[in-house]
Amino acid sequence: QKEVEQDPGPLSVPEGAIVSLNCTYSNSAFQYFMWYRQYSRKGPELLMYTYSSGNKEDGRFTAQVDKSSKYISLFIRDSQPSDSATYLCAMNIPNTGNQFYFGTGTSLTVIP
């Protein structure tokens, strides 16, 4: 079993839709949870990160962490064509050298 599981998609939605991206994980020691966005032929860029359980909102993006279910989500409201990218979840264990464990990424296309 992989440490982090993520549905690879691809996911295609119309402009303005609400998008839900999800990851599950197996290691209960993970404490930091991150979402990266990766445009084609570019390196990943950090979108949001949260510590432990709860919600965090930044503009049109909301990250949720449910540690009891080992499940994290990223919601995108009012999706735009510029949101078309691959979204990677990542997580790590504090004080262990900062190694990140990445999901496989979900490819999202927002159709104008």
Added chain:
Amino acid sequence: EAGVAQSPRYKIIEKRQSVAFWCNPISGHATLYWYQQILGQGPKLLIQFQNNGVVDDSQLPKDRFSAERLKGVDSTLKIQPAKLEDSAVYLCASSSVGDNEQFFGPGTRLTVL
């Protein structure tokens, strides 16, 4: 603030040849990472440096891959000899010590024929 620089951006070689990639992290970032990202997969950590010391190289195929960061700044990753399955994007990232945000470079896309 300048980002993480990598070169070359693209490289095509034949199997059994050798290849080297270069990374210049963000100024002041002590921690440097090399990742391998195979098409359709998430990045996989190959090696992590803090300054010029290796923190984690448990997933580095040491029979063919090597990496160094001699002066604690720039780093090179070498593959010798390359195999077909080494075709991937090689990403370099850097961070401040203890910071959870890693900044990625644009990557080097390697194709092994």
